[in-house]
Amino acid sequence: xxxxxxxxxxxxxxxxxxxxxxxxxxxxxxxxxxxxxxxxxxxxxxxxxxxxxxxxxxxxxxxxxxxxxxxxxxxxxxxxxxxxxxxxxxxxxxxxxxxxxxxxxxxxxxxxxxxxxxxxxxxxxxxxxxxxxxxxxxxxxxxxxxxxxxxxxxxxxxxxxxxxxxxxxxxxxx
Numbered sequence: 687x688x689x690x691x692x693x694x695x696x697x698x699x700x701x702x703x704x705x706x707x708x709x710x711x712x713x714x715x716x717x718x719x720x721x722x723x724x725x726x727x728x729x730x731x732x733x734x735x736x737x738x739x740x741x742x743x744x745x746x747x748x749x750x751x752x753x754x755x756x757x758x759x760x761x762x763x764x765x766x767x768x769x770x771x772x773x774x775x776x777x778x779x780x781x782x783x784x785x786x787x788x789x790x791x792x793x794x795x796x797x798x799x800x801x802x803x804x805x806x807x808x809x810x811x812x813x814x815x816x817x818x819x820x821x822x823x824x825x826x827x828x829x830x831x832x833x834x835x836x837x838x839x840x841x842x843x844x845x846x847x848x849x850x851x852x853x854x855x856x857x858x859x860x
Contacts (some may be wrong), residue, residue: 687716687725692762692785692804697729697738699762699809704733706817712738715752753778758816758824763788764804772799773839776831781824783812792838798831 687693693714700712712734716722722740729738744752753759759775760783767789775782776798784790785804794801802812816824 687719687722689721690764691716691766692764692809693721693725694728695764695804695806695809696760696762697725697732698806699813700738701732701734702806702810703813703817706814707734707737710737710757710817713752713756714738714740715743716740717743749774750778753780756780758783760809760813761785761788762802762804762809766790773835776828777835777839779825779828779832781816781827782831783809783816785809793831793834796830796834798827798834800827 693716696714697712700707700710714725726740729735729740732738753775756775757780759771759780761769761772762783763769763785765787766785769784769788769790772782772784772788772790772793776793782793782799783802784794784799785802785808787804790799791801793799800812800815802808
């Protein structure tokens with residue numbers, strides 16, 4: 687857990703929407719460190735303190751279960767070069783909120799994400815869209831994201847892409 691990941695922005699945004707997120711909870715998963723301790727202190731003083739939870743990192747089957755149990759997966763990064771959790775959550779058919787600075791515009795352009803500015807206001811707007819969306823709209827975003835990931839990141843498809851690249855390069859050299 688690091689400030690560059692923008693979790694503080696997410697907590698602020700979630701609190702901004704306290705008047706409309708009665709049925710929502712914010713679960714933050716990350717390593718115990720100084721930054722996480724600061725976030726916990728802020729969350730404990732916030733208006734949504736009863737709805738913000740911190741848990742330690744999870745792996746393997748537990749991580750996959752967490753993706754499936756969430757309604758929306760948020761990547762609030764101020765900067766992030768191709769965050770793998772976006773691909774993992776989308777592969778599980780979950781709608782994601784991703785910042786414009788996360789270097790993953792393709793998933794947004796495919797209709798598989800709600801894109802946000804990496805700011806409190808930007809993430810507040812994106813969360814508000816998710817909260818105001820009906821379940822079918824969120825499912826559609828999740829379906830689009832899953833299709834995108836399957837098409838572009840599934841191992842068989844990647845192997846075919848690389849094989850074509852290698853074949854083209856081999857033909858050019860001969």
